Amino acid sequence: VRSVSGGEEDVASKPVRADAQRSLEALLQAAKEVFAVSGVNAPIREIAGKAGLGVGTVYRHFPQRSDLIAAVFRREIDECANAAIDLAAHHGPFEALRRWMQRFSSFFATKRGLAGALHSGETAYEALPGHFEVRLRPALQALLTSAIAAGEIRADIAADELLGAVAALSMSGNAEPGQVSRMVALLADGLRRSDPG
């Protein structure tokens, strides 16, 4: 709850040996993949096996399942925020924004159970909405600001409402994946200035 720094900083600030950090990374990656396929209640044994670790090691890192789930989501939020930097470095302002909106949308693709978990009252999840806000809003705001400065998009849309809109489109019940990305693409295209100058 008190943690405000990113996941990587948390890890680096502890005296974790390099191999322990590698096993933590492997564990989080394995958990992410298993959760995406089997949901957040998948057997810990399956996650440990995929990471090449013993079940005891998993429980040593994360005594409660909710701790592991929170760590996976936190890492995904960080990865999504960091993707904004990569995209801005490799694409023009509007193109970077357009691609990031799709990247953010894909964040929700395998997270049908996330909303339920966040409202479950588990203390492990308490910091996640704040982390989401602290990392993703500024990431999108920076992309918007660049594209506005370049004259590529309209200037009257706030990062908050755009995050909410992409999330709503991405979590809408019975949409197939292609449908979500087409609708998010419409939203991005709608940002473009129709009256350049």
Add this chain to the structure above:
Amino acid sequence: VRSVSGGEEDVASKPVRADAQRSLEALLQAAKEVFAVSGVNAPIREIAGKAGLGVGTVYRHFPQRSDLIAAVFRREIDECANAAIDLAAHHGPFEALRRWMQRFSSFFATKRGLAGALHSGETAYEALPGHFEVRLRPALQALLTSAIAAGEIRADIAADELLGAVAALSMSGNAEPGQVSRMVALLADGLRRSDPG
């Protein structure tokens, strides 16, 4: 459940006297306004009073509250579908489409309890999703087809997915009304052809 014709046709096909039809209209309009302010569990007495009718008259038309709720929603679906015709008659193809998307979005503004009601298993609500589909999908498809034919919008978006996207944006939890209409406007602008010709 078996009814496939529109609400107005249902009424017209029965031998209803003109004043009875006027009182039914007044009742549905009053119920719509009261539901919007106080929710679908508002006192029947309040609705009857607003319509200038006795409570007995309300129960004679609609023995169950769910019958009244279903009739109000059915009438609103019909009004939304009919609005497509009016808009097409008074505006250019893209402008009519853009305005109708906002009109459809406002359909959800006061219907936070609708999804719950539709999934409650009440027989009175069983025909509503079908009526929604039968009236609103063709209404939007006609507007899309006109705007595509006029070369004003892209041709690769289906009416179904666009209805779903506007609904998702419109029902998203904590958005204020201005926010929803800005996001629906972005979606509409995204439909515009960026490469005219």
